[in-house]
Amino acid sequence: MGKFGVKERNLEGQMVVDFAKRMDMGVVNTYFQKREEHRVTYKSGGRSTQVDYILCRRVNLKEISDCKVVVGQSVARQHRMVVCRMTLMVCKKKRSKIEKKTKWWKLKKEECCEEFRQKLRHALGGQVVLPDDWETTAEVIRETGKKVLGVSSGRRKEDKETWWWNEEVQDSVQRKRLDKKKWDMDRTEENRQEYKELQCRVKREVSKAKQKAYDELYTRLDTREGEKDLYRLVRQRDRDGKDVQQVRVIKDRDGRVLTSEESV
Numbered sequence: 001m002g003k004f005g006v007k008e009r010n011l012e013g014q015m016v017v018d019f020a021k022r023m024d025m026g027v028v029n030t031y032f033q034k035r036e037e038h039r040v041t042y043k044s045g046g047r048s049t050q051v052d053y054i055l056c057r058r059v060n061l062k063e064i065s066d067c068k069v070v071v072g073q074s075v076a077r078q079h080r081m082v083v084c085r086m087t088l089m090v091c092k093k094k095r096s097k098i099e100k101k102t103k104w105w106k107l108k109k110e111e112c113c114e115e116f117r118q119k120l121r122h123a124l125g126g127q128v129v130l131p132d133d134w135e136t137t138a139e140v141i142r143e144t145g146k147k148v149l150g151v152s153s154g155r156r157k158e159d160k161e162t163w164w165w166n167e168e169v170q171d172s173v174q175r176k177r178l179d180k181k182k183w184d185m186d187r188t189e190e191n192r193q194e195y196k197e198l199q200c201r202v203k204r205e206v207s208k209a210k211q212k213a214y215d216e217l218y219t220r221l222d223t224r225e226g227e228k229d230l231y232r233l234v235r236q237r238d239r240d241g242k243d244v245q246q247v248r249v250i251k252d253r254d255g256r257v258l259t260s261e262e263s264v
Contacts, residue, residue, distance in 0.1 A: 001017060002026075004031065005050060012051075018257045052082050067082070067083070068082075074206065104151075107149070120144045175198060176198050
């Protein structure tokens with residue numbers, strides 16, 4: 001709390017302070033020096049007090065420039081409007097660069113392994129025994145691997161929704177990729193037409209597979225097990241959407257809320 005509150009704190013006010021301490025928040029109304037008329041949020045029958053508050057994370061207090069009560073504007077009966085002015089800086093997330101990696105997994109193929117072995121032997125000058133200088137040898141192995149096996153693109157792969165894929169769709173997509181490579185190598189009209197026809201066929205098969213998967217999903221949702229899965233998913237999404245998942249606090253013998261791990 002700041003030092004610009006109104007009158008004395010009662011039991012309900014102490015509950016607000018305990019909540020703010022537990023959540024590491026600040027009561028914004030009390031941090032700005034205003035005339036009492038611009039701090040009183042409730043006025044009725046000659047009584048005036050401050051019962052409506054704006055709370056925010058303490059780490060964000062520096063972004064708030066003003067907070068006051070708008071005189072003459074009522075939200076409910078006898079309750080005045082509390083307004084807050086703040087500036088939010090939206091920072092763009094920097095894309096993390098992915099390191100290009102040598103495709104060592106291609107060595108599982110016999111032809112790639114044999115080609116790599118021959119190129120490496122040639123790079124080492126035909127020596128059967130490796131040189132004593134391991135750093136030089138390792139560098140030769142890495143460079144040969146990049147030339148023979150290739151390197152990854154370094155681009156981040158986007159997560160695709162493939163839970164409805166089946167073996168038929170995967171085979172069709174693989175055939176389409178092979179036809180695309182064939183067309184890239186030989187740009188003839190025949191290869192282009194073959195690739196276009198296979199592309200349309202894959203789209204139809206994907207649409208059928210997706211519709212079949214959704215029909216099975218809807219059928220399952222009508223059953224007892226599907227209803228349980230649905231409620232389980234809703235509860236999980238509700239937990240994931242909460243800002244604070246779990247709060248562990250305790251009060252000392254004097255009733256003060258302890259928030260730090262050492263004090264607890």
